Amino acid sequence: xxxxxxxxxxxxxxxxxxxxxxxxxxxxxxxxxxxxxxxxxxxxxxxxxxxxxxxxxxxxxxxxxxxxxxxxxxxxxxxxxxxxxxxxxxxxxxxxxxxxxxxxxxxxxxxxxxxxxxxxxxxxxxxxxxxxxxxxxxxxxxxxxxxxxxxxxxxxxxxxxxxxxxxxxxxxxxxxxxxxxxxxxxxxxxxxxxxxxxxxxxxxxxxxxxxxxxxxxxxxxxxxxxxxxxxxxxxxxxxxxxxxxxxxxxxxxxxxxxxxxxxxxxxxxxxxxxxxxxxxxxxxxxxxxxxxxxxxxxxxxxxxxxxxxxxxxxxxxxxxxxxxxxxxxxxxxxxxxxxxxxxxxxxxxxxxxxxxxxxxxxxxxxxxxxxxxxxxxxxxxxxxxxxxxxxxxxxxxxxxxxxxxxxxxxxxxxxxxxxxxxxxxxxxxxxxxxxxxxxxxxxxxxxxxxxxxxxxxxxx
Amino acid sequence: xxxxxxxxxxxxxxxxxxxxxxxxxxxxxxxxxxxxxxxxxxxxxxxxxxxxxxxxxxxxxxxxxxxxxxxxxxxxxxxxxxxxxxxxxxxxxxxxxxxxxxxxxxxxxxxxxxxxxxxxxxxxxxxxxxxxxxxxxxxxxxxxxxxxxxxxxxxxxxxxxxxxxxxxxxxxxxxxxxxxxxxxxxxxxxxxxxxxxxxxxxxxxxxxxxxxxxxxxxxxxxxxxxxxxxxxxxxxxxxxxxxxxxxxxxxxxxxxxxxxxxxxxxxxxxxxxxxxxxxxxxxxxxxxxxxxxxxxxxxxxxxxxxxxxxxxxxxxxxxxxxxxxxxxxxxxxxxxxxxxxxxxxxxxxxxxxxxxxxxxxxxxxxxxxxxxxxxxxxxxxxxxxxxxxxxxxxxxxxxxxxxxxxxxxxxxxxxxxxxxxxxxxxxxxxxxxxxxxxxxxxxxxxxxxxxxxxxxxxxx
Numbered sequence: 001x002x003x004x005x006x007x008x009x010x011x012x013x014x015x016x017x018x019x020x021x022x023x024x025x026x027x028x029x030x031x032x033x034x035x036x037x038x039x040x041x042x043x044x045x046x047x048x049x050x051x052x053x054x055x056x057x058x059x060x061x062x063x064x065x066x067x068x069x070x071x072x073x074x075x076x077x078x079x080x081x082x083x084x085x086x087x088x089x090x091x092x093x094x095x096x097x098x099x100x101x102x103x104x105x106x107x108x109x110x111x112x113x114x115x116x117x118x119x120x121x122x123x124x125x126x127x128x129x130x131x132x133x134x135x136x137x138x139x140x141x142x143x144x145x146x147x148x149x150x151x152x153x154x155x156x157x158x159x160x161x162x163x164x165x166x167x168x169x170x171x172x173x174x175x176x177x178x179x180x181x182x183x184x185x186x187x188x189x190x191x192x193x194x195x196x197x198x199x200x201x202x203x204x205x206x207x208x209x210x211x212x213x214x215x216x217x218x219x220x221x222x223x224x225x226x227x228x229x230x231x232x233x234x235x236x237x238x239x240x241x242x243x244x245x246x247x248x249x250x251x252x253x254x255x256x257x258x259x260x261x262x263x264x265x266x267x268x269x270x271x272x273x274x275x276x277x278x279x280x281x282x283x284x285x286x287x288x289x290x291x292x293x294x295x296x297x298x299x300x301x302x303x304x305x306x307x308x309x310x311x312x313x314x315x316x317x318x319x320x321x322x323x324x325x326x327x328x329x330x331x332x333x334x335x336x337x338x339x340x341x342x343x344x345x346x347x348x349x350x351x352x353x354x355x356x357x358x359x360x361x362x363x364x365x366x367x368x369x370x371x372x373x374x375x376x377x378x379x380x381x382x383x384x385x386x387x388x389x390x391x392x393x394x395x396x397x398x399x400x401x402x403x404x405x406x407x408x409x410x411x412x413x414x415x416x417x418x419x420x421x422x423x424x425x426x427x428x429x430x431x432x433x434x435x436x437x438x439x440x441x442x443x444x445x446x447x448x449x450x451x452x453x454x455x456x457x458x459x460x
Numbered sequence: 461x462x463x464x465x466x467x468x469x470x471x472x473x474x475x476x477x478x479x480x481x482x483x484x485x486x487x488x489x490x491x492x493x494x495x496x497x498x499x500x501x502x503x504x505x506x507x508x509x510x511x512x513x514x515x516x517x518x519x520x521x522x523x524x525x526x527x528x529x530x531x532x533x534x535x536x537x538x539x540x541x542x543x544x545x546x547x548x549x550x551x552x553x554x555x556x557x558x559x560x561x562x563x564x565x566x567x568x569x570x571x572x573x574x575x576x577x578x579x580x581x582x583x584x585x586x587x588x589x590x591x592x593x594x595x596x597x598x599x600x601x602x603x604x605x606x607x608x609x610x611x612x613x614x615x616x617x618x619x620x621x622x623x624x625x626x627x628x629x630x631x632x633x634x635x636x637x638x639x640x641x642x643x644x645x646x647x648x649x650x651x652x653x654x655x656x657x658x659x660x661x662x663x664x665x666x667x668x669x670x671x672x673x674x675x676x677x678x679x680x681x682x683x684x685x686x687x688x689x690x691x692x693x694x695x696x697x698x699x700x701x702x703x704x705x706x707x708x709x710x711x712x713x714x715x716x717x718x719x720x721x722x723x724x725x726x727x728x729x730x731x732x733x734x735x736x737x738x739x740x741x742x743x744x745x746x747x748x749x750x751x752x753x754x755x756x757x758x759x760x761x762x763x764x765x766x767x768x769x770x771x772x773x774x775x776x777x778x779x780x781x782x783x784x785x786x787x788x789x790x791x792x793x794x795x796x797x798x799x800x801x802x803x804x805x806x807x808x809x810x811x812x813x814x815x816x817x818x819x820x821x822x823x824x825x826x827x828x829x830x831x832x833x834x835x836x837x838x839x840x841x842x843x844x845x846x847x848x849x850x851x852x853x854x855x856x857x858x859x860x861x862x863x864x865x866x867x868x869x870x871x872x873x874x875x876x877x878x879x880x881x882x883x884x885x886x887x888x889x890x891x892x893x894x895x896x897x898x899x900x901x902x903x904x905x906x907x908x909x910x911x912x913x914x915x916x917x918x919x920x
Contacts, residue, residue: 229747283688287819308692
């Protein structure tokens with residue numbers, strides 16, 4: 001394996017850091033919230049910013065329209081080496097509750113904190129900061145070699161935070177262009193103890209919105225209370241019955257396909273010395289919930305969940321209103337593992353809710369995405385090559401870990417494009433992704449870019 | 461009993477109707493939402509409008525400041541007859557959801573509908589339209605007699621829809637001025653079949669707001685789901701356990717003081733031929749809920765309730781956000797009957813909720829009013845005199861009924877001022893009070909004013 005002037009590239013990344021941070025801050029200033037239609041044009045702006053950036057670097061880059069937000073596709077000429085598809089997303093989560101941000105979420109800044117220098121702002125970690133580590137690695141490569149690495153295709157999505165409705169049709173319509181030897185996704189994190197990691201299993205996700213409708217209008221609880229159905233009560237009853245007293249989800253067949261940990265992963269994960277109490281204490285909690293007899297990492301990575309992500313009904317403003325509301329709503333999601341079937345779980349959930357609806361009330365369901373868990377085949381030698389490159393950059397042994405979050409695209413790459421995926425990312429659990437005051441460590445950004453340079457070199 | 465030129469007064473009310481409606485519309489245009497601090501100055505405007513109106517009629521009238529919204533107090537010189545205190549409230553309920561109003565809530569209008577002419581707008585029925593029936597009766601009396609009826613004191617409150625925090629201190633501070641022979645309250649309705657009615661028992665109310673706090677920040681359900689407590693789930697579990705499978709409230713001691721119906725009231729209420737199915741069908745429902753074996757009117761008037769009036773937590777906007785929120789909130793109220801003790805019930809509720817809170821989470825409670833049920837002594841002969849006056853005006857026998865709603869002031873009048881109260885009102889169940897498109901029938905307004913003229917005459 002040639003060294004591809006790797007030291008020069010790493011030096012170049014180090015010396016170019018101030019400019020690289022400026023580029024990232026410019027990108028973060030675009031409020032590309034994909035889930036909120038009010039931000040549609042911002043999402044487009046982010047796509048265009050990214051395509052312009054890639055073209056200026058020498059990529060062939062296009063913004064491709066979809067029925068939703070556009071895709072950005074960029075590539076370099078084919079070479080003789082293993083071809084790679086790199087994926088990231090340029091959309092970001094909503095920012096509410098806005099009052100909990102110390103600074104405006106779309107006025108990003110580099111801040112010195114007791115834990116080191118950080119890039120603060122919505123999307124700093126998830127996923128703009130992460131995807132730019134790869135772009136910056138390419139830029140440094142070009143500065144040293146005079147041209148970009150060959151055999152690269154880059155795919156950037158703008159709907160990752162809103163269920164990726166356009167992704168599967170886009171992959172299907174562009175199968176030849178996007179099918180490469182291996183996919184790389186940069187939307188994951190370091191191990192809890194800071195070691196570099198390749199995520200080898202990710203939980204899937206089923207999202208459902210429920211709207212329980214009782215009366216055809218809001219009622220006065222003085223006039224109707226005791227006689228008329230209360231949709232909030234119905235919703236609470238149904239959602240309370242989702243789990244039993246041991247924390248097990250009660251939906252029939254829910255655990256079909258959940259697999260016990262292999263001995264290898266069990267001992268790998270034990271070696272991470274994950275301290276659940278310490279992990280939870282960072283967010284003001286201390287007691288792990290969930291099924292009795294399972295380890296905390298098993299609960300986070302290898303066990304499914306049922307979570308209520310949002311609920312609303314009746315009067316929620318200041319003061320009090322003795323209303324019996326006409327409707328109540330909830331958003332519920334399930335994290336899936338092993339071979340759990342999203343559509344079977346969606347159906348079982350709807351059946352469960354339906355059992356609680358009196359015959360003069362009704363319920364509507366809205367589907368918000370569904371994808372199975374993704375479990376990678378780590379016997380591909382590329383995994384070991386990348387693991388070694390990561391170990392060199394970070395000065396400690398890289399590990400295979402699980403992921404509690406869902407990156408459904410890894411499964412889609414396998415099913416539609418026939419590619420395996422290496423999930424490598426540099427986020428930390430302290431990054432507050434999806435929360436106020438999101439940040440990305442400058443160290444993650446720098447070593448992330450250096451890691452990609454090493455991996456690109458090692459894979460050719 | 462002299463007739464006090466009652467026919468002249470009734471004729472005057474009929475001929476003055478267009479002007480009376482114009483006055484009411486002007487009053488309804490003031491958005492005096494007491495529960496919303498943004499409307500504080502509107503609430504003051506409504507108080508001033510009312511005091512000006514009363515002064516122009518010849519009342520001694522004042523706007524009296526409190527620590528909350530002001531009271532309007534007006535009076536006529538003392539006479540030899542039984543003195544009367546008339547009570548109403550000039551504040552109104554919030555208007556959300558605004559999108560369900562056919563017309564702006566504070567642009568009231570007289571509308572012809574298939575069910576007759578109605579006054580449409582927030583407060584038309586509850587309680588501006590109702591209180592103006594009494595004011596218009598006084599105006600017509602003056603037009604005929606040249607002076608107002610003597611021995612009247614009028615008290616108008618601006619915090620009825622927000623728990624009346626200033627009322628008890630105000631009654632205590634003005635005991636001599638406000639203590640009269642008998643109180644009249646116009647904030648109730650006709651019987652379900654349209655017969656005139658005197659409400660002889662009203663349910664009390666306990667309001668509570670609960671805030672369940674889990675993590676100190678919103679969490680990503682991918683990173684924390686399965687390990688970290690979900691405050692929405694905790695809240696749903698606690699609220700679902702408020703009632704058993706028979707619809708009985710599970711709080712220990714909750715039913716202490718609830719009294720079975722007297723044989724007299726049971727047969728009176730049966731005679732009303734209340735059709736629960738028809739009643740519910742008007743709001744799109746059909747099945748009475750609540751305890752098995754109780755009649756619908758018993759459930760509405762003589763049985764207590766536990767109702768969730770509002771709930772919110774997590775992401776509730778468009779799309780989906782896989783968040784584990786830091787907190788979840790609910791507003792819960794209890795309607796009380798008999799001698800149920802509001803503070804014992806509040807304490808039992810808080811204890812119930814507390815049982816569901818894990819020891820790394822917390823809960824805060826906000827009190828929103830508490831008042832016992834009010835049960836009147838109908839052996840006072842004024843009740844029969846008023847009943848007869850109502851029967852004459854409406855051409856059908858007036859009845860004693862119960863009220864599902866809470867008018868805590870009736871209990872306060874008894875406890876603080878030593879007065880009994882006659883609750884007489886002309887609202888209909890179809891008035892949509894507290895809901896979008898509130899209305900008051902022009903018939904209620906006209907016959908209401910004529911009823912008060914007859915009652916004032918009959919009580920002297």
